[in-house]
Amino acid sequence: MTEITKQLNKSVELFANLTECKSSLGPIQDALYVLGGKWRIPILVAMLEGNKHFGEIQRTISKISAKVLSHELKELELNGFITRRVYDTKPVGIEYELTEYTNSLGAVIVALREWGLLHREKVKTEWN
Amino acid sequence: MTEITKQLNKSVELFANLTECKSSLGPIQDALYVLGGKWRIPILVAMLEGNKHFGEIQRTISKISAKVLSHELKELELNGFITRRVYDTKPVGIEYELTEYTNSLGAVIVALREWGLLHREKVKTEWN
DNA sequence: GTAAGTAGTTACCTAAATGTAACCACTTAC
């Protein structure tokens, strides 16, 4: 191992420590990158409530179009949050399922829900 | 047991409660409406880390332009998350401060941070 | 055979978010 390589490895280590210890900004921006947008979390929540079918999810989140739902479901599948299952029944049955990984989002979703309720109260009292 | 594992176990418990509750969708969409977008939460986090000045915040969140930061700060002020203070010093001093209300976001921000770290680990191991 | 429901796809278009660059006024350091 050359001096330069050693030096480089050392730099990489220091950099890793720096980025991990320093700020919450990195991880938070990572999270927002994957979860961001208007629909991803609402879709996961709709599924948490027991909806497995395209139409069910679309009706649960009124205002979402088929096109957007279709696109977001693909993204969520790519990111490992959901699985698309095709059943070889008479009218071919399709079900979306949450993966184990989605469980790790529990705290995020609960926190958002609680805060949403709080905020709703705040806005309500501001009007009176 | 690591902090992240503890957090994860806690998440799973919370998650179980969530599925029993009826519709979380409303409050969650309310929350996302106010907090949504690429920058609002990162700005609040940058300020939580002690940054009070326009330039400091902009340097902390590299990649954000002055125009967007300026616009988002106004939105955050309108929504009661921050206060803009002008000090009548020689070069006029301007400070942004978090309000009490922002404290209520604690759980959301911590959850996002923890999940971001977890996700980063997952992505890393997927590459190996 | 006609309507309605399943699960989407496609093309087209608009609106919102974000980026780029120039510019303002003011102050301090050199």
Added chain:
DNA sequence: GTAAGTGGTTACATTTAGGTAACTACTTAC
């Protein structure tokens, strides 16, 4: 007087997200 730093604003351009409507293909009910 020139550069660099404070804290922005403005006009313009581009990118992306999202919406609308039409269409596919297949099934069940009437």
